[in-house]
Amino acid sequence: MVSTDVESATLRHHLLQADPGVLLAVLAQMTGDATVLDRYAGKIDHVPDPPEKAGRTDQATAEALADEIVVALREPRRPDAPAADDRELFARLLPVALGTVVDDEHIDLLLEQGGFRPSQPTLPRTTPIPSTTTMAIIGAGIAGIAVALAAAEEGVKFTIFDRNAEVGGTWLTTTYPGIGVDTPSAYYSLSREVNPEWSSYYPIGAEYQAYLVGLADKHDLRQHIRFGAEVEALWWDEQCQQWQIHSRAADGTLSFGYASVVVTAAGYLNRPRFPDVTGRDTFGGISVHSARWDHTLDLTGKRVAIIGAGCTAVQIVDACVDEVEHLTVFQRQPHWVAPRKRLTDEVPEHRRYLGRALPFYAMWHRLKSYWGTADNNYPIILQDPEWSQTHLSISPANDVLLKMCQEYIDRTFGAGTALARKVTPDFAPYGKRIIRDPGGYYCALTRDHVDVEASEPAEVNAAGIVTADGRQIDLDVIIYATGYHLDFLSTVDIRGRDGKTLTEEWGISPRAYRGGTVPGFPNLFITSAPNYSPGHGAGANFSMEVLAHYILECLQLMALRGATTIEVSQRAYEDYVANLDEAMQRTVWCHTPNAHTYYRSESGRVVVATPYRLVDLWQQHRAPIEDDFILR
Template sequence: MVDKEVVIVGAGFSGIGLGIQLRKAGITDFTILEAADDIGGVWHHNRYPGVAVDIPSTTYSYSYEPNPSWSRLFAPGDELAAYAKRCAAKYGVTNHVRLHTRVEAAEYDADQHHWSVRTSGGSLTARFLISAVGPLDQPKYPDIPGLGTFAGPTVHTARWDPTVDLRGKRVAVIGSGATALQLIPEIAPEVARLSAFQRTPIWVIPKPNTTIAPPMRRLFERVPVTQRVLRMATSLLAELVMTAGIAYHMRVPLFVRSVEKLCLWHLEQQVADPETRERLTPKYGLGCKRPSFSNTYLRTFNRDNVDLITDRIVRIVHEGIVTARTDNASGEVTETLHEVEILLLATGFKTMQLGVVPPFPLHGTDGIEVGQWWDEHKYQNYEGISSPLAPNFWLMNGPWAAAGASWFSVIESGSRHIVRCLDEARRRRATQMVVRQEPHDAYMRSMHKKVRHTSFAQPSCSQANSYYFDRHGEAPFVRPISGPALELASRTFDLDHYRYDQAPLPGSQK
């Protein structure tokens, strides 16, 4: 006997969405283990000023649970956190969640066909184990000498400290990705001086972030089809930018160049100083690094109290940040101390690396630790969700999984894949299922073929410092297909690509 038929790790939108689909399928013997003190995942942890979704909220939501109450087209973070709680409660998932429970390791028992899961609150066994920990879970701290020597408060945006008062202070922000794009324009008006340290500029697309007026919200509530039509429109827009710009980059060069020209025009309209514009201009192609939408980030650099610093950071000291600049003619290096009182790290998250994917030690077939094996042999995952190394295990948000206009495309497709598998295991009375090596390898061959047409095949990506890439120089974060193709695959993959077994009865011989 096992403690639970299904154990899910993570109570963000992935874990909640999977829990909803399990209940719809009549699978109720499951628990969701969550390390934090509340559900919501990235939207529970990220509470920095200006935090918001970076694609339209009508698209960034469950397709079966539209929210007519979004205040803006790109909703702020607190509304996303509230939406997660509301969905979990409405569909009966909340009572399945066990908070303050961090998974420390999991080991597969090949004889009994179950997982032994060790947590901060004790151990339990599960027939099936699913990691639904999102890719933006573990904050990435910059590898800068002296980081711990800074005298003032140091805050990572993913673990925001609301007690730190920025008003009238000299503040430094390290990072220039999607988080900095939201944070910098929000705090610039209240600080005495803001020093923005940029290693790599970001492609910034104009943001149609309109307020959704109360009459429109009432219309969405009373005539739901109107919101579904808007969802179709925003999904198409996001699909064009994210999928065409990244997954089909080489196949639609005219579209990609058009988006780049739009971004460059936007930059010219927003930033007055030509030299600053030049430093904010990406030197890599669209899609190497995730682009984002904003109407406020670029023009913040017109402010008198905002400095854009692109010299390389050499160390952090008690008083602030030391940068260096090399004279091209003489080779002479000049160092500058930037004195600041508060240090904000908008440096993103660890993604495709050991200890993150999977997010805990996972010992599968023959005791192989999956994360270590992937780190040594490159990341690979059938349909972006399962591995021959780990029976009875699925990894949502894993290697070769992210596709489509919204992360909810990945969540719903991954949930559909898993529920189909569990239903088939039940139908066959199987206690173990594992993807076969041959279809797994065929899938990976198709991924490596498709990636040749993506933005990641551009030589300029070497300048992007993108979290899409792993230490092998590959980009396993993204599955290079469209959202509709992702959905179709989750509905039609061959269930015989898995092998099904039954555990021996107690007392029987193998």
């Protein structure tokens, strides 16, 4: 509430700098008065502010909006006014705040993604989930936290197992210089816990880790977490109809427990991967993998090589280029790099202030961030067969991105220069994950003390690295920014009915039905499942929340039918995967075979990204299709 003239003046000062489209939506929700749209909507237009659209208006309208919001904060809301999540009102607000027309199929999804409405139960709650149901959640990162909060809401008992001593998953363990979130910070959160305090549009890893720690503390999750417990095996016990959980403590002690339901939330990129290069262990200097950074390492004045050209390497180069004496970047294959769209990534003070002071304001910015990076991007990954016959890009939409990235290369390195050729990919954008320049990566490559080797090292020796063309580069430090093994639970001994193992079922091509379910593995749900990562937009947090909802709906179906186990049928599993693979054939990942990407398994099948729109994925997981499951 605004209680003093000083506070009102401060608020008004910040309101005059804010997006008027967002402010109008906020005002309508605060007051429940839709007539404000009639007064102001026609005076607001929108301009591109990639990846979003920004509202703008004249000074008089901005001042009038600010005055009405200051008054609305003082006055009580009319008791008969429509709720903030009123669907009809919300639908009217969307084009004003987002700057685009929104189809009806998206409205319920956007209510949820903006945090205006929690995920809505789909199946009837006439029969509660039995109090005897126990859930084991493997992993205390964002996925594990999302599932835990959903379970707590339904009264399901749960225990989280995590091998680390704190929550956070990859944001706890991965701490290399410059680490950050390349999904917009306004969106990369849980919809139930919108954070108005991000300092950067793309926050550093420590800030995101602090957000996850705050979630654990706020929701008292620590009492449910077994820290320092690495799950080594999950065995289905047919006699007691439960999963036997084998976990090992840091001191080597092995423990056994049981749960009727298991949800794996450990991710699929956990084990650091080193390149297969001769002599790696003979180097006489310091070697470090980006996933296991040594914070005692001082790069000042050192001759450094970084192996890799993905997001991690880009962030490290950007962070360290001014410290080193000389830097050599070894890239096996270049990525398409998109320029930073703003002069700075720092979130302006007015947005942070209003996020704290103004109801719904941070939620609308979360929604704008989602909308700008979600299904609006979907055409970029779809192949146009006729277009792709004569272009490097796969479609006109894809070509817009390609031209933007090419222009960034030409502007930074000079069109046609040797360095420009080195950093220009020979595949369509999104064939490999797009990288966002944190601000200084491309510029760093032009520095006099930086060299780019367009190949992997031929050999490592005691003094440094031998290049592909036989030159010796003497070094003090080698940084391996070479990613992770694509595991998909292959490091855990998971045995379902009749002792069948998950590794046997999957081989070199992991597959899953909705909810990350697999025939022969009852009551097992995999959040980081094959083909569940949004490849064209939004973030991993989207699929985590979608699956958390779906898992609880599956447990509710079991309760309604009096079942102890739920297991996808072989027919439904095979049909779903076949349809998914057919849809995948239209995407960029199946039309850029020369792009080296972890999205494909050893079999060549795309196993990471989903080929579907996010709204389709959301709709698919509103409730389980009962005929696709065996309930016992």
